[in-house]
Amino acid sequence: MKPRIHPVSRPVVYRDRAAGTAFLTRSTADSERSVEWEDGNTYPVIDVEISSASHPFYTGKGRVVDTAGRVERFERRYGKHQS
Numbered sequence: 001m002k003p004r005i006h007p008v009s010r011p012v013v014y015r016d017r018a019a020g021t022a023f024l025t026r027s028t029a030d031s032e033r034s035v036e037w038e039d040g041n042t043y044p045v046i047d048v049e050i051s052s053a054s055h056p057f058y059t060g061k062g063r064v065v066d067t068a069g070r071v072e073r074f075e076r077r078y079g080k081h082q083s
Helices: 070-078
Strands: 010-016 021-027 034-036 042-048
Touching: 021 042
Parallel strands: 010 042
Antiparallel strands: 010 021, 034 042
């Protein structure tokens, strides 16, 4: 591997604003803001809109929304399947 071409990986706190949770992980991202973590150390903090703590797929609260009426349009065009 070539030296000095890889970004620096450091501990960073990601804070999910929607769920009110935060988690510490390693990342190459950096931030001007910082926060004191549970272990007493200060880490850069990155605010995110959505994470696995608030995403409907991971929380099991997902739902299918047919906003354009695609199902009804399909049924009108081709008719319902009659047994």
